[in-house]
Amino acid sequence: MKTRAAVLYEMGKPRPYEETCPLSVEEVELEGPGPGEVLVEITAAGLCHSDLSAIDGSRPRPTPMILGHEAAGIVREVGPGVHDLRPGDHVVFSFVPMCGRCVYCVTGRPVLCENGNRANAAGTLLSGARRFRNASGQPLHHHLGVSAFSQFTIAAQESLIRIDPEIPPERAALFGCAVITGVGAVVNTARVEPGMSVAVFGLGGVGLSVVMGARLAGAYPIIAVDILPAKLDLARRMGATHVLNAREVDPVEAVRDLTGGGVHYAFESVGSEQVLVQAYQATRRGGVTITIGLPHPERMFSVPAVSIVLEERTIKGSYMGSAVPRRDLPRFLALYQAGMLPVDLLFSRSIQLEEINAGFDALARGEVVRQVVRFA
Incomplete structure (x- = not known):
């Protein structure tokens, strides 16, 4: 299928990004979900300093890459072997996919997951696959198993936590990085x-x-x-x-x-x-x-x-806040709904995908806390 995405081809371009355009907004090809994978329509994706660190080169990542790791979305299709999620579920992403089998996962420290962090460093999904290609057929890397600066993305089921659909997407997205961390x-x-x-x-x-x-x-x-x-x-x-x-x-x-x-x-x-x-x-x-x-x-x-x-x-x-996402995200979201976490104050503004380079300029200048790309 076709999807619009913001692709980083080269790190370290100078600011202002609105002029140098390190992120190229273009139409790319996205394969369907493989075993254990899920097709998600992104409803909101936050602009975070971790993304900015990849853009300016202070956190080296394999390129070309579709950035974005703090996001919420809706499940549209599930691959073979996915049993806990179904189309229509609202989800928040965990930017460390946790395998559940390595020594860190089984001893209660899943943010240190060996397999998840290895995949993140390589720019792949947990399986080692890459599901994006650009118009020239070039494979594109995934950012932290999420790649949220795309209208649609493929993620491992281990990267997704089901949430209450009543939570506004631009607020729910912030729980995937800022709040949980x-x-x-x-x-x-x-x-x-x-x-x-x-x-x-x-x-x-x-x-x-x-x-x-x-x-x-x-x-x-x-x-x-x-x-x-x-x-x-x-x-x-x-x-x-x-x-x-x-x-x-x-x-x-x-x-x-x-x-x-x-x-x-x-x-x-x-x-x-x-x-x-x-x-x-x-x-x-x-x-x-x-x-x-x-x-x-x-x-x-x-x-x-x-x-x-x-x-x-x-x-x-x-x-990632030493978190166990399947435990912590639901309880943090419940605290927000109860008025005990003023997450609304983190939200600065919504932007369109085409405004993303200017958005990172504003983030670098410290003018905003959290901008959110809205797709739906």
Whole structure:
């Protein structure tokens, strides 16, 4: 079948993307679903910094590739061996397809799935297949098993979680990355307890979701750090008790002053090794520093090694919120429907697929939190 898609042929083109057009919007060919696979019509797809990192080359990916990994859609066809989904089901995507068989899946850490992450690195589905081709017949890679910047896509059944069809698509899509990553980092990775202090460095979609999660967990104070006043204002609306503009104050000193020595939990969601060091410095003795952002693979960071022992400090990574998507997505969605997660505040605007390059310009400038491509 034919589908419209945004294809990345070359990483590292300069901005503004509206002029250089790293994403080519074109008609491509999509094969039908193979065994264990599902044809999904995308209803909404979020523009995320992980996509931007592939565009600017800071997160190398095989090209050509159809980007997009934060999405919601409707099942239109299922392949042989698919028993839990049927046409008409509304779904949210998990950007790690979890095989259920490797050592990480069977020990309760499926975001580290060996087979899923191997397929993601290769730009294939979980089976190793690629289902897209361009007009010249060239195979196109899948992005994280999703490739949501296409009106239709093929995904492994392991990449899909059925949801309530009453949830608006542009809100449901945000649970596939921003919400599950940020809220999950609080409740799964850090396991923040009521009354514990939290600082969040970086207020994109994920960082603001950390703020939401900290409020849900009963943390106090919740200190939000960024350089953009609009995002600091939004963080207050989402539950931050204090906000700090890192252009106006030293955020490490300010956090330590506010908390009498540092927070119990500091979250870094920028993808910067320098900001990670700041988050570590703002963490109290015996505290935990959680890093969520994805810096360039060649970047390193340095902290005083002795402090890890003498101060019983912990540095933890959190990928996809240490989630079990089939467990966590339904409960996070239920919390949203109950008014306990203000996910609506993450939504900036809807755009058309043809506006996607300009959309990434706006994301790179920090003007928006989450833009959503709407197909239906």
